[in-house]
Amino acid sequence: VDMELKDGAVALTRQADGGEIKLEVKLPAVISRADMPDEWVRFPPLPGIMKAKRKPLDTFSPEDLGVTPSPRVKILGYEAPPSRAAGQIVESVDQLVDKLVNEAKAV
Amino acid sequence: MGNILVVTDHVDGALSKPSFPTVTFAQQVKALEGGEIIGLVLGSGAKGVADQLAQAGVDKVIYVDDASFANPVAESYAAMAVEVAKEVNASIVCAPANIFGKDYMPRVAYQLEAGMVTDVIDASKDGDQLQFKRPMWAGNIIAKMAIETPVKVVTVRHTAYDAPQPGSASVDERSASKPAEGTTFVAFEQVKSERPALTDANVVVSGGRGLGSAEAFGMLESLADVLGAAMGASRAACDSGMAPHDWQVGQTGKVVAPDLYFAVAISGAIQHLAGMKGSKTIVAINTNPEAPIFQVADYGLVADAFDVVPQLTEKLAAVKNG
Numbered sequence: 095v096d097m098e099l100k101d102g103a104v105a106l107t108r109q110a111d112g113g114e115i116k117l118e119v120k121l122p123a124v125i126s127r128a129d130m131p132d133e134w135v136r137f138p139p140l141p142g143i144m145k146a147k148r149k150p151l152d153t154f155s156p157e158d159l160g161v162t163p164s165p166r167v168k169i170l171g172y173e174a175p176p177s178r179a180a181g182q183i184v185e186s187v188d189q190l191v192d193k194l195v196n197e198a199k200a201v
Numbered sequence: 202m203g204n205i206l207v208v209t210d211h212v213d214g215a216l217s218k219p220s221f222p223t224v225t226f227a228q229q230v231k232a233l234e235g236g237e238i239i240g241l242v243l244g245s246g247a248k249g250v251a252d253q254l255a256q257a258g259v260d261k262v263i264y265v266d267d268a269s270f271a272n273p274v275a276e277s278y279a280a281m282a283v284e285v286a287k288e289v290n291a292s293i294v295c296a297p298a299n300i301f302g303k304d305y306m307p308r309v310a311y312q313l314e315a316g317m318v319t320d321v322i323d324a325s326k327d328g329d330q331l332q333f334k335r336p337m338w339a340g341n342i343i344a345k346m347a348i349e350t351p352v353k354v355v356t357v358r359h360t361a362y363d364a365p366q367p368g369s370a371s372v373d374e375r376s377a378s379k380p381a382e383g384t385t386f387v388a389f390e391q392v393k394s395e396r397p398a399l400t401d402a403n404v405v406v407s408g409g410r411g412l413g414s415a416e417a418f419g420m421l422e423s424l425a426d427v428l429g430a431a432m433g434a435s436r437a438a439c440d441s442g443m444a445p446h447d448w449q450v451g452q453t454g455k456v457v458a459p460d461l462y463f464a465v466a467i468s469g470a471i472q473h474l475a476g477m478k479g480s481k482t483i484v485a486i487n488t489n490p491e492a493p494i495f496q497v498a499d500y501g502l503v504a505d506a507f508d509v510v511p512q513l514t515e516k517l518a519a520v521k522n523g
Contacts, residue, residue: 095446105387109446110300111455112212112398113391117274120383128453166316170332170345178478181499183490187512190484193500195520198482200404200461201428 203292219297222362407433411466469494
């Protein structure tokens with residue numbers, strides 16, 4: 095949820111069950127973030143977009159980097175998740191309470 | 202046909218709740234593949250946790266006590282888990298798919314040169330091949346996967362498994378140090394609450410941005426108090442500052458599957474549904490009859506939360522007390 099750059103390290107705060115954990119990680123580091131808060135999203139300025147067209151684009155093959163891709167995991171197929179039975183619209187709080195207590199036995 | 206190593210984590214001197222369904226997963230795999238289930242506890246002064254794990258349904262517990270394990274730091278935990286995995290000839294190494302499992306298991310997989318599947322909800326066998334199911338695309342698709350390497354690393358979605366068959370095992374206590382070089386643990390700022398933890402609770406009352414303010418969440422908290430429920434919130438509500446990030450339910454928040462889930466003023470974006478559609482009974486309260494949340498709700502009330510929630514709280518309190 096929070097990051098601060100220090101000398102050769104990053105101070106991080108992450109969400110955990112029941113609170114927040116603070117860590118300090120030395121660089122180089124791989125940091126991942128599950129979601130991006132709106133204020134972190136930056137739109138490239140128009141001159142930046144133009145300059146991007148002229149930037150060099152180096153292409154490597156895995157072999158160039160000395161990597162042999164060998165999949166360790168295989169996807170065998172896909173299926174739909176179990177579907178839920180259709181629900182019902184209730185008309186009032188009383189009806190909802192009645193359903194929860196007597197029908198769903200959830201309370 | 203090796204053994205199954207379950208890497209657990211703990212907090213406040215007790216085994217974390219998601220560790221138990223991970224043992225259940227191990228039991229499922231044992232029924233399919235054979236082998237022994239070895240539970241691993243890493244900690245400092247955490248013998249009580251090891252004793253707890255010994256009763257949870259594993260065949261043996263290895264407890265490694267060292268200051269370097271006082272807090273789950275990926276480098277230390279992974280290094281030790283890898284060493285133990287090799288020692289016990291583990292062909293399956295699993296952990297809960299919680300913040301800790303997600304943190305150190307990729308390192309474990311890399312160091313064991315093992316393929317890894319995360320967030321597993323089921324294991325089965327087709328002939329000789331062990332197969333795993335896991336949700337993808339916010340739970341809209343279930344993928345069936347196989348791991349091609351001899352050692353397989355898995356993280357387990359805790360809401361997919363019930364409590365394990367308990368048992369009695371011995372605890373092998375030892376000492377070994379795996380100091381972390383790159384990462385320093387600084388602090389764990391715990392939020393102590395009277396309410397149950399979101400991922401453990403039987404009932405969750407969850408609010409969306411439609412409530413308009415943090416004060417409005419107070420109305421939901423009264424309902425939660427009557428029901429002994431945990432509080433949840435949509436990502437939009439958390440990002441707007443109406444609810445703490447700790448309450449976030451969804452694809453990038455917590456995945457919950459309580460017996461009863463109230464979605465109040467939550468539209469039902471698929472990312473939110475991904476975190477709660479495994480709930481047994483879902484109640485939706487929303488002013489918009491077209492809101493997608495009504496597609497998954499068992500009971501839907503098209504109404505203004507501000508009119509309805511206080512009445513609901515009062516009536517449920519009467520039911521609970523009467």
